[in-house]
Amino acid sequence: MFSVYGVTGRVYSGSYEGISRVNPMRRAQQGRSVEEDGAELGADIIPSQFPAKVLPPTTAEQSAINAYRSTLPSEFERGPLFHARQIMQTKVISVNVDDTVAAAWELMRESGIHQAPVFNSAAKLIGVVSERDLLTSLNLSQDAPTEVLDRRVSDVMRSPVVASAPLTDIRRIARVMLEYEIDGVPILDESERLVGFISRSDMLRVLMKDPPLSLWC
Template identity: 30%
Template sequence: MDHRSIGELMTRDVVSVRLDTPFKEIARALADHGVSAVPVLDDGGRPVGVVSEADLLRKAANRSDMSGRTPLPHLEAWERARAEGVVAAEIMYAPAICAQPRWTVVEAARLMAEQHVKRLPVVDETDKLLGIVSRSDLLRVFLRRDSAIHEEISRDILTRTLRLAPSAVTADVEQGQVSLHGAVDDEHTVAVLLRLCGSVDGVVAVSEDLRHPPAATGLTETGLTETGLTETAGRRRAS
């Protein structure tokens, strides 16, 4: 299966600032380019942090409310230092949480969730900036057409990977939801199918209506195991 990489989804024309970029220039860059955050680069073009709208708004929130309607928020020392910052190095969130261009959507999404960030600078092997990927970029995989999802499941999973006969299992795809129908050899194959189909780019959910032989229990019609029958017969012969 071919998963879209972060290198394919990322934005390459990245708006960035330097460590010594003043507060107002950062705000102007966000407004002029219609972005909500920018990576902060060192002299070697490597991301060392990120400045977002939320970071800039911290300065406004840290000011006294002359109307007296809202109290001054309590800030930790490091938060107050960032709120009082005047250049990117003093305002930014650091270190920068970065991704590699070869990563999959799953890898990037998990890192965003774990680190509670909305975007990831994408860097090469030398940590130089290549692009940036955001939550909205990752969501683009769910714009994939149902026909493309169906083709990948039928060709790569059912035929090439599991080598199932074309008539054995069929997949219906509607709005990214996959429904599997047919018959397989055992319950293990069902679990494998669900896992593989669920990993296809653009799939929202997978359901199945697959028939398979019941698992062997070793019970006879009388309810005794074969071993139990042998032991019983042996006791009868001994008596």
């Protein structure tokens, strides 16, 4: 389940297929060329369409899988990864729409993050801002702003923003990231409360660190 939030609040709630009906999201989708799909990691690594069915491993492949599993400590064993809540970061740094660009950049730099959800004074999600967005208004010298344009987060953030429910299939979240050029997806519960965040780095971390042989089985 996905939702789209803008400065006026939630403008869409429903399936992945319906996101394209939101005009700003549709324009972002149409603005991306086909050959760029998957360019972040190489088109051979991330296809634009996910297979409908995963073929079972051959006998040789299963033997290799079993050999790999035997080398893992028992505490590493876990079930298949399906949902956002299983991989999301639960300690999320957010910024306020009225924060200055310099203050938001400093917070993100100190926190070691590259993007953050943006909330208004009523604690409602209205956008996402990235390090790249903020740097358009900053001149830096030795990692400190030396010249700051008189701008606030509201001037540079990306809105509307796609958010997801905790039980959303992570493959669909990956598709949204690719299709709409999104670097991260806020995770909101039924009360529209921020409970997590999934970035592209989180997706890659799953592939690298978690037992990958049970991923999405």
